[in-house]
Amino acid sequence: MSTVAKSYNKSADSVVAYCSERTVIQSPLQDELQKETLANAPMSMMLGAPEVLSFGQNFIRSFGGKRVLDVGTFTGASALAWALAVPDDGEVYTFDIDHTNYKKYGVPIISKCEKTFKKIHAVEGSALEAMDKLIADGQSGTFDFAFIDADKVNYSNYYDRSITLLRKGGVIFVDNCLWGGSVCNPDTRNDESTRAIHEANDKIYSDDRTYSALLNLGDGTHVAFKK
Numbered sequence: 001m002s003t004v005a006k007s008y009n010k011s012a013d014s015v016v017a018y019c020s021e022r023t024v025i026q027s028p029l030q031d032e033l034q035k036e037t038l039a040n041a042p043m044s045m046m047l048g049a050p051e052v053l054s055f056g057q058n059f060i061r062s063f064g065g066k067r068v069l070d071v072g073t074f075t076g077a078s079a080l081a082w083a084l085a086v087p088d089d090g091e092v093y094t095f096d097i098d099h100t101n102y103k104k105y106g107v108p109i110i111s112k113c114e115k116t117f118k119k120i121h122a123v124e125g126s127a128l129e130a131m132d133k134l135i136a137d138g139q140s141g142t143f144d145f146a147f148i149d150a151d152k153v154n155y156s157n158y159y160d161r162s163i164t165l166l167r168k169g170g171v172i173f174v175d176n177c178l179w180g181g182s183v184c185n186p187d188t189r190n191d192e193s194t195r196a197i198h199e200a201n202d203k204i205y206s207d208d209r210t211y212s213a214l215l216n217l218g219d220g221t222h223v224a225f226k227k
């Protein structure tokens with residue numbers, strides 16, 4: 001039986017629940033957004049696992065991260081987590097092909113805290129194009145942290161763009177890298193997304209530009225540190 005699960009999933013096993021209960025710390029706004037997303041948003045299981053978001057916040061806070069790339073906004077849970085972790089002059093660029101869910105569920109909750117909300121730059125459209133624009137604008141090497149959580153077929157492309165945009169020592173979290181365990185067996189790698197995640201996992205593992213570790217955290221978190 002697979003032990004891959006996001007902790008808010010009722011089928012999460014006792015090990016996942018035990019670890020998450022001793023990892024996740026949410027602000028009242030995060031708690032409200034999680035509840036609202038799970039209750040009302042379409043495809044609510046796209047919501048980022050809170051244990052992954054807490055772990056990412058720990059990295060950002062401990063190394064003084066200020067500038068964050070958030071690839072895949074959905075209702076804004078990951079963008080909110082990073083905005084809470086960066087200092088007052090920090091910035092979170094959050095990309096989504098469609099910000100309808102962010103505007104409907106995220107903005108009304110996150111904007112209750114103006115100080116946090118103003119750190120988030122929501123960029124609607126292709127995330128790949130938005131990242132290429134940042135590179136063209138001369139922002140390579142200026143970001144501290146990247147969270148990759150949009151369309152899986154572009155995972156390797158998002159990873160490459162993130163490496164360009166991050167400074168030395170910057171950290172990348174690639175979410176859903178176990179994809180419910182389906183990447184682990186050739187017999188279950190039978191769709192485009194699963195194969196793309198598997199290819200990204202192999203690419204990251206053998207990439208000389210980063211140190212990395214694939215963790216069984218949430219739905220699988222591949223963590224890479226830019227050399």
Ligand SMILES: C[S@@+](CC[C@H](N)C(=O)[O-])C[C@H]1O[C@@H](n2cnc3c(N)ncnc32)[C@H](O)[C@@H]1O
Pocket residue numbers: 046047048049071072073074075076077078079095096097098125126127128149150151
């Ligand atoms: C798993 S959700 C993101 C969850 C969010 N990070 C969180 O923590 O709750 C993935 C998002 O990627 C977006 N997406 C899909 N393809 C995209 C693309 N080509 N460019 C930008 N965003 C895309 C979807 O619209 C969706 O909202």
